[in-house]
Ligand code: PRP
């Protein structure tokens with residue numbers, strides 16, 4: 787796969803360790819859910835390096851000082867339902883004041899094209915840094931459509947965080963939305979004929995919510 791300047795692979799031994807656990811088919815729902823959340827926290831630390839900041843006055847026990855903090859009202863997290871929900875609390879751990887929007891999409895099992903069924907976004911989202919979260923970037927259809935939807939709503943600074951990506955999904959998003967920074971924990975080998983990532987981890991939504 788070609789190198790895309792807007793695609794970042796967040797490789798770290800701790801991330802690899804946690805990926806190995808969630809890929810294992812014997813990992814139970816509780817542990818799977820916990821690790822998806824932990825991975826989102828680890829990835830947020832790196833992917834929000836350029837978070838907007840502001841200067842504030844702080845009085846230490848000794849003197850007044852000017853300090854840098856995360857800018858108020860500057861971040862929105864937008865999970866793609868369902869599986870993206872599993873990543874939200876992991877990011878809120880670091881950014882407890884972030885607003886959360888929701889985009890509901892499912893893939894048609896025959897055509898693999900995404901169908902939108904729900905959308906509720908925070909007021910003023912167009913002026914925030916928007917982090918779309920979805921653990922799986924497979925064909926890239928869901929993520930690319932979610933980005934297009936947010937752009938139509940006026941969002942100018944959009945990022946995407948996915949835990950596992952297929953080359954096809956990365957290429958689609960990188961080509962269609964070169965202005966969007968994409969963060970993934972691992973780039974897997976391929977997709978199978980049903981659009982599942984190989985080696986992947988199976989159906990993320992089913993594994994997070996225990997529906998199969
Ligand atoms: C999964 C996943 C992504 C999408 C990725 O959702 O969570 O949203 O598929 O596939 P794509 O890159 O080919 O679009 P799914 O449609 O299984 O819905 P769910 O989260 O409700 O289980």
Ligand code: URA
Nearest residue numbers: 924982983988989990
């Ligand atoms: N959605 C998933 O949950 N897993 C995949 O491998 C592909 C799409």
